[in-house]
Amino acid sequence: MNNNLLLRVEDLVNNPTARVAVCLCLDVSGSMYGDPINELNRGVKLFYDAIKDDEVAMYSAEICIVTFGGNDAECIQDFASLELEPNPKILEADGMTPMGEAVNMALDLLERRKKEYKDKGVDYYQPWLVLMTDGGPNGNLEELSRAICRTQELVNTKKLTVFPIGIGSGADMDILAKFSPKRPPLRLKGLKFKEFFEWLGKSVSKTSQSTPGESVKLDIEGISEWGTL
Structure with missing residues (x-):
């Protein structure tokens, strides 16, 4: 067992607070270069800061960051509380958009973390998956199809909440809609x-x-500050 995994497992023993697992699945392809990736980095840091400002959330939230860019998906931060990982990694834009590979990786990591919760007797809330992209997937089509099917099944069985977010006019909203049946x-x-x-x-x-x-109601009015259909 590597040291990072050992710390994350020990954290469940030392801090049995019910967990909110949030995976940020983020497009860092070449088209995100410049202002978009800079603003994304600022936004993720503010997300961390907002959680750290809330004492309960600080010990409940576990953040995972999976990126898709270059030639593949990459987990740059596995699920961990902000006590263990207080700052996000810096994102850099480059390469392609292997979205399906990234979502499958995110779901695999989530399933593993849920098993660790169960093994240590730690309760958890319905996990969240935030999927952000400024384009359309151009990775393996079978991986994409599998990712869509897996996500839909989890959402439909109330085991996952998905927030699909398109960035700019080039985002493929039809593909994002397939990940979000609700x-x-x-x-x-x-x-x-x-x-x-x-x-x-x-x-x-x-x-x-x-x-x-x-059941926790989302701040629907607040969405209008940053998003549109």
């Missing part, structure tokens, strides 16, 4: 990553103060 994807207004991630941080805080299994 709610339509949203398009980010301009480069309002800051507003989105602040909203997401508040939503995580609100969830962490509820009871696992309880």
